[in-house]
Amino acid sequence: MKHKQRNLIILLVVAALLVVSAFYIWPPGKKTHLGLDLQGGLEIVYKAALPNGQAPQADQLDQAIGIIDRRVNGLGVTESQVQRQGSDQISISLPGVKNKEQAIKTVGQTAQLQFFNDGKQRVAGPESSLEAAVTQAKESPLIPVPAADKAEFDKLAKGQTSTKYLTVVAQPGKYGNNTAPLYFIYKLPPAMTGEAIHAARQAYDQFNRPNVQIDFTSKGGKQFGDVTRQLATTGTITGTPQTFAIVLDNQLESDPQVDPKENPDGIQGGKAEITGSFTLSEAKDLALVINTGALPVTLTRIESQDVSATLGKDSLHQALIAGMIGLGLILIYLVVYYRFLGLVADLALIIYGILLWGLFNAIPVTLTLPGIAGMILTIGVAADANVVIFERIKEEVRRGKTVRSAVNSGYARGFRTILDANVLTLLTAVVLFEFATAQPKGFAFTLILGVLVSMFTAVLATRAMLGLLSDFTFFNKAEFMGVKASQIEVAGDEAAGGGRRRRRPAAASPADGAPILSPEPVTTADASTPSSTRSTGASGRSQTRPGKRRSSTARKKKK
Amino acid sequence: MNWFRKIYSYDYMGHKGRWFTISGIVIGIGLISLFVRGGGNPLHGLNYGLEFKSGTRITATFDRPTTTGSVSEVVSARGYPDAVVQQVNGTGGKGYQISVKTITPAQQTALRTALDKSFGVRDWGASFVGATFGREVISSSYKAIVLALLLILVYVSLRFAWKFAIGAIVAEFHDLLVVIGIYSLTGREVTTGTIAAVLTILGYSLYDTVIVFDRIRENQPRMSRMPYGDMVNHSIWQTLTRSINTTLMTLIPVLCLLFFGGTTLKDFAFALFLGVASGAYSSIFIASPVLTILKEREPQYRKLAARAAEQS
Numbered sequence: 001m002k003h004k005q006r007n008l009i010i011l012l013v014v015a016a017l018l019v020v021s022a023f024y025i026w027p028p029g030k031k032t033h034l035g036l037d038l039q040g041g042l043e044i045v046y047k048a049a050l051p052n053g054q055a056p057q058a059d060q061l062d063q064a065i066g067i068i069d070r071r072v073n074g075l076g077v078t079e080s081q082v083q084r085q086g087s088d089q090i091s092i093s094l095p096g097v098k099n100k101e102q103a104i105k106t107v108g109q110t111a112q113l114q115f116f117n118d119g120k121q122r123v124a125g126p127e128s129s130l131e132a133a134v135t136q137a138k139e140s141p142l143i144p145v146p147a148a149d150k151a152e153f154d155k156l157a158k159g160q161t162s163t164k165y166l167t168v169v170a171q172p173g174k175y176g177n178n179t180a181p182l183y184f185i186y187k188l189p190p191a192m193t194g195e196a197i198h199a200a201r202q203a204y205d206q207f208n209r210p211n212v213q214i215d216f217t218s219k220g221g222k223q224f225g226d227v228t229r230q231l232a233t234t235g236t237i238t239g240t241p242q243t244f245a246i247v248l249d250n251q252l253e254s255d256p257q258v259d260p261k262e263n264p265d266g267i268q269g270g271k272a273e274i275t276g277s278f279t280l281s282e283a284k285d286l287a288l289v290i291n292t293g294a295l296p297v298t299l300t301r302i303e304s305q306d307v308s309a310t311l312g313k314d315s316l317h318q319a320l321i322a323g324m325i326g327l328g329l330i331l332i333y334l335v336v337y338y339r340f341l342g343l344v345a346d347l348a349l350i351i352y353g354i355l356l357w358g359l360f361n362a363i364p365v366t367l368t369l370p371g372i373a374g375m376i377l378t379i380g381v382a383a384d385a386n387v388v389i390f391e392r393i394k395e396e397v398r399r400g401k402t403v404r405s406a407v408n409s410g411y412a413r414g415f416r417t418i419l420d421a422n423v424l425t426l427l428t429a430v431v432l433f434e435f436a437t438a439q440p441k442g443f444a445f446t447l448i449l450g451v452l453v454s455m456f457t458a459v460l461a462t463r464a465m466l467g468l469l470s471d472f473t474f475f476n477k478a479e480f481m482g483v484k485a486s487q488i489e490v491a492g493d494e495a496a497g498g499g500r501r502r503r504r505p506a507a508a509s510p511a512d513g514a515p516i517l518s519p520e521p522v523t524t525a526d527a528s529t530p531s532s533t534r535s536t537g538a539s540g541r542s543q544t545r546p547g548k549r550r551s552s553t554a555r556k557k558k559k
Numbered sequence: 560m561n562w563f564r565k566i567y568s569y570d571y572m573g574h575k576g577r578w579f580t581i582s583g584i585v586i587g588i589g590l591i592s593l594f595v596r597g598g599g600n601p602l603h604g605l606n607y608g609l610e611f612k613s614g615t616r617i618t619a620t621f622d623r624p625t626t627t628g629s630v631s632e633v634v635s636a637r638g639y640p641d642a643v644v645q646q647v648n649g650t651g652g653k654g655y656q657i658s659v660k661t662i663t664p665a666q667q668t669a670l671r672t673a674l675d676k677s678f679g680v681r682d683w684g685a686s687f688v689g690a691t692f693g694r695e696v697i698s699s700s701y702k703a704i705v706l707a708l709l710l711i712l713v714y715v716s717l718r719f720a721w722k723f724a725i726g727a728i729v730a731e732f733h734d735l736l737v738v739i740g741i742y743s744l745t746g747r748e749v750t751t752g753t754i755a756a757v758l759t760i761l762g763y764s765l766y767d768t769v770i771v772f773d774r775i776r777e778n779q780p781r782m783s784r785m786p787y788g789d790m791v792n793h794s795i796w797q798t799l800t801r802s803i804n805t806t807l808m809t810l811i812p813v814l815c816l817l818f819f820g821g822t823t824l825k826d827f828a829f830a831l832f833l834g835v836a837s838g839a840y841s842s843i844f845i846a847s848p849v850l851t852i853l854k855e856r857e858p859q860y861r862k863l864a865a866r867a868a869e870q871s
Contacts, residue, residue, distance in 0.1 A: 037823070040684075047689070086695050302689030308682045311618060311654070315821040322819035326812030333807065370752060373827040376816055377759070380809035384766060387808060391801035413777075420718055421769040427714060428707045428762030432755060435703035440755030443827070447759065 003467055010464035014351060014457075021358020031361045035368030035442065036095035038316045040309030042103060043093040045085060048297040055088050056297045063199075064297045065090055068107055081366070090299070095366070100306060107299075113194030114166075116186045116245040117227055118255070119234050123165060125184030126175060130167065131157060133183040137165070143187065156185065164188055168245065170252035184252065186245065191227045196220025202283040205275050210283035212254075212274040221270025229266025231258040246286075254286055319372040326376055327353065330383050338390050340480045344465050345386035345458070352382045352457040356450060370443035378450025381425065385458035388421075389414035390482075397483045404470040406481070411463050418459065422451050567796050572788035575848035582733055582845060589740015596743055604743045608750040609658060609688050610696055615667065616686045617657040618647065622679030630655050633677050637670050647822045654682070656822075661687065700754045704735075707761045715765075715772075723772050726850035727765055730841035734764050737837045738830060752823060756830035763809070764838020767802045768846045774798045775850070786867045787860040788851045795843055806839040 024031060036043055048056050048064055056064070061084060069082040072092060085091045097103050116122065123145060124137035134157040136142075138150050152162045170182040198215040205211045216224050231242040241257040256274045258267065274286065331349065334342035356375065360367060393410030397403060426448060433444035469475045478488055571578075590601065597604030609616045621630075631644040634657055643658040662670070667685055674680055708731060715724035738757060742749060774794040782790040795802075813835060816828035854860055 045689075086699070089695075300689075301687070303687060305686040306684050308618075308684040310620070310682045311684055314654075315823065318819060318821040319816075319824055322815045322824065323812070325819060326815035329811045329815070330808060333811070337804070369821070369823045370755060370827065373752075373816060373820070373824055373831075376812045377763075377809065377831065380812045381763070381766075383808035384805040387801050387804040388770065391798075391804070395797075417770055417773040420773065421766040424711060424714060424765045424769065425759075425762040427710045428758055431703050431707040431710065432758045435699045435706070436751070436755060436758075440751055440758075443752075443755045443759070 004471065007464035007467040010460055011468070014461050014464075017355055017358075018351065020362075021354050024358040024361040025354070031364075032357075033361070033364045033366045034095065034312070034316065035366045035371065036093050036305075036312070037307055037369045038312045038319075038367065038372075039096050040307045040312040041093065041095035042097050042100050042307075043091065043303075043305040044104065044107065044301055045089055045091045045303035046299040047302045048088050048090055048299055050297060058087075060297060061088065061090070064299075068092060072103075072107060089302070091303075096309075104301075113197070114190035114247045115192040115196075115224075115227065116168075116247060117191045117231065118243045118245055119231065121187045121191065122245070123185040123187055125168070126170065126178070126182035127184075128180060128182065130183050133167070133185050137185045145187070153185070162188075166190075166247070166250065168247050168250055168252050170255075174252050175255055182252075184245070186247070190247070191244070192220065192223050196223050200287040202280070202287045203273075205273065209275065210278045210280045212278070212283050212287045214272045214274070216270045216272070218270065221268070224270075224272060225266050225268040227266070228258050228263065228272075229268075232260045232263050232266050235260035236264060315369050316372075319369060319376075323372065323376045323379075327379055330379060334383065334386070337482070338386075339482045341386075341390045341393070341466075341482060344462050344469075345383065345390070347465070348386065348457045348462045349379065349382055351461060352454055353379070355457060356453050359449060359453065360446075365445065365449070366442070368442040370440060371446040374443040374446030375450060378447060378454055381422070381451055382454035382458045384421075385414075385418045385454060386462060388417050389459070389462070394481055394483050397478045397481045398487050398489060400489055403476045403478065403481060407463075407466050407470050411459070415459060418455070422455060426451055567799055570792060571795050571843060572791050572848060572851050575844070575851070578844040579848070582737075582841075586733070586736045586740055589736060589743055592740060592743040596746075605739070605749045606742075606746050607697075608748040608753075609686065610751050611694075611749070613661050613689050614687075615659050615662050616688075617659070617667070617670070618654055618682075618684045618686075619657070619671075619674065619680055620654045620682040621674070622681050624653075625655075625678045627655065630657065630674070630678070633674055634659070634670065637673050639670075661689075696751055696754070700758075703758055704761065707758060711761065711765065719772055719776055722850055722853040723776075725853060726846040727768050727772070729849045730768055730838075730846035731761055731764070733841045733845045734760060734834055734837040738833045741833055742830075747829065748826070750823075750826050752826040753830045756827045757834065760831065760834025760838060764834055764841065766805055766809075767839050767842035770798050770802055770805065771795055771842055771847055772850070775847070784863070786864045787854045788864070789867075791847050791851050795847060802839065802842065806835060809835050 048061055050056050050060070065082050065084055068090060069080075072080045072082055072094065080095070080097075081091075081093045083091050083093075092107055094103055120143060123141045123143060124133040127133040127136060134153045137145070137153045137156075149164060152164050155162045156165060156167050164187070166186045166188055168184040168186055170178060170184070172179050172181065175182050196216050197220060198217045200212055200214045203211055203213045227244065231244060235242045235258060241259055243255050243257040245252055246254040246256070254274060278286070327349070331346045334345045334349075336342070338345065356378070359365075365371070389410050392414040393406045396406035396409050401409070429444045429447040429451070433441055433448065436444060478485060593601040593604030595604070627644050627646050631642065634642045634644060639659045639662075641660065645656045645658075647654045647656050657670075671680055671683055708728060711731065712724050712728055715727045735757065738760065741747075742753070771794055774797055775791055778790050778794050778797075782793065785793075810832065813828050813831045816824045817832055820828055855864055
């Protein structure tokens with residue numbers, strides 16, 4: 001049996017997905033990413049502007065977002081998010097962040113990217129400690145320094161900042177293959193700053209090794225050309241290639257050398273490549289760092305939300321309780337109303353819940369309060385699909401179809417309705433997602449996922465279940481579909497007529513007294529009633545209309 | 560349960576005037592409220608929440624039991640007489656929401672210290688919104704609503720026919736106006752959550768409309784000898800059970816959110832509840848009658864209707 005095979009395959013897929021979901025869900029509570037409204041935390045929205053007060057360009061904003069993202073990552077907040085909002089806003093969410101003051105400070109500060117000419121500006125280093133570097137600077141500096149500057153070095157030794165010199169630290173792996181931090185002292189001002197850089201990216205050199213390519217601004221390109229020309233000239237004279245230091249916020253990020261043979265005239269043209277024994281991720285990191293330094297905008301805080309952890313927990317509990325009660329009531333209602341079909345729908349709803357939860361954890365979606373609202377609403381949407389299909393099946397069974405063919409046509413016809421209705425819900429959810437700011441966005445996203453998953457569980461999965469079941473004889477009874485034998489239209493029903501009342505007159509039919517025309521073209525001979533009314537309609541339509549009118553007015557008087 | 564049977568044979572299209580009037584009255588009251596509350600400008604007739612204005616909102620719970628009044632006293636003694644203090648419920652006891660104009664972090668700390676002295680602050684959270692933020696939220700919401708309506712118009716036109724789309728859109732406007740009107744009347748706070756809910760309603764309230772329209776589309780060729788209004792009545796009767804049940808299936812979780820959810824969820828749920836209920840109503844009492852009116856202007860249906868009138 002082809003159908004049987006297909007149904008079995010669908011159910012196997014469902015079972016497999018359930019196992020995968022269970023893997024993503026278990027242990028519960030650990031793997032679900034909670035938004036800051038549920039676990040407490042800090043959300044800040046900044047308005048970005050150029051130093052001259054003008055609105056930033058899209059790429060400048062994106063650059064700033066990348067930079068802030070990197071800083072935020074440094075805070076160790078696991079689920080931080082930095083997003084663009086509108087044309088000039090940046091929203092930062094830091095769920096579960098402990099030190100909020102520190103966080104605000106870190107995000108808002110302006111990082112400095114600086115370039116130093118090692119041969120001309122390095123005063124001391126590499127040394128294994130700050131003290132050693134200061135001693136070297138005072139006693140045997142690498143470049144000549146005024147004797148009066150010794151006080152400045154003492155400042156550095158105490159961890160204070162100086163306007164003339166800068167302490168730079170190379171973390172392990174940043175300077176050659178150092179295993180411990182190394183300390184340097186550089187003379188200010190730097191040869192170049194981050195402003196000179198347009199963009200940096202990870203790329204590959206001719207030997208397919210990861211490298212970093214830098215594009216300078218037109219002014220920056222000239223500066224860089226000058227610096228590297230000096231380095232190349234010194235390199236040619238001394239016979240040792242000279243290096244320059246890339247420093248971000250006092251951290252040495254790279255110390256590349258300029259090959260005097262390759263670039264005897266320095267590196268001109270506004271572009272540069274840093275090659276070395278980079279791994280792919282090292283090259284990516286360095287590119288990021290170089291981009292990071294040039295924070296092109298100033299930030300003003302325009303919105304912030306600070307949610308305490310207990311408040312978040314409260315909200316989560318309330319939402320879960322509301323969701324559980326809602327789901328429970330729907331499960332009960334479906335069984336009471338649709339009996340066996342309801343059980344199948346319940347099973348599908350539970351599967352839906354598990355799959356959606358698993359999907360959320362797998363993507364992973366950060367669950368927010370509005371997101372939970374969206375999820376709870378989609379429980380209703382998922383149940384709706386089953387209601388539409390089951391009503392259709394009952395309708396078909398009442399018309400005298402066998403359960404198996406009723407199931408088939410119920411799905412075929414019901415699906416069209418569900419598709420149209422769900423597409424409309426999806427359309428607005430997508431619009432909402434596109435336009436909305438942070439909170440409603442979460443709602444829209446869960447709604448979109450929920451509607452899609454529900455199409456799978458409520459339509460495909462229940463169909464497979466019912467399809468398999470309808471092969472059994474015990475299942476092939478109208479009662480199983482919640483249709484009483486008395487409700488089935490068979491020949492002679494009309495004659496028995498008005499005496500029989502239905503428990504629930506769902507579909508219009510002759511026995512109901514009201515409509516005479518059959519809504520369905522029934523093709524088989526087993527339902528003589530509709531076909532006979534159809535012939536009435538065809539031969540004497542003049543009788544049809546008043547007949548209908550009469551009966552409906554008569555009914556109204558009765559009640 | 561007589562009325563319950565009656566709704567399966569009620570002449571919905573025959574009484575459309577009555578239902579239009581009821582909707583008209585509800586919407587009319589809402590519009591009046593918008594104008595009155597807005598001081599002539601209906602756009603100002605809603606109680607916009609913090610997201611749309613500038614200000615600081617503090618949510619706090621206290622160790623010692625207290626009342627809205629006493630919290631308000633302390634707050635206004637600190638120099639914020641305009642502060643609005645509301646009680647919110649949490650599982651960890653009563654919480655209070657204090658809305659004030661924009662205050663600096665330092666002022667916030669001072670306020671916290673004052674409240675701590677009086678009631679013992681257990682829990683403290685603060686939101687701050689600048690003035691530009693709200694304006695942007697509002698303008699993007701309008702854009703979203705217009706775009707959503709356009710998409711709906713196009714989709715329904717493609718899948719059904721443009722007359723169906725007009726019916727659906729009129730029903731959408733009905734739902735929107737009902738929800739906005741009730742928000743204005745009740746003075747309930749409009750938050751970003753409300754806007755999200757309203758947009759969701761735009762899509763979801765068509766669920767029932769699609770159910771009925773789908774059946775009308777199916778019945779149209781089959782009952783081609785019947786006046787259009789009668790055919791629509793049949794379609795409504797045939798699909799009434801599923802319309803009721805789908806509405807219930809959605810209202811159940813929405814009501815649970817409304818009763819058991821926290822403040823934010825209640826916001827969502829209230830708007831969703833209004834929208835779902837209004838959407839179910841409008842599918843039968845607005846969308847279908849509008850479609851019928853449009854269709855009955857077509858010559859073939861005009862003839863059928865005339866013949867039916869003759870015979871009765």
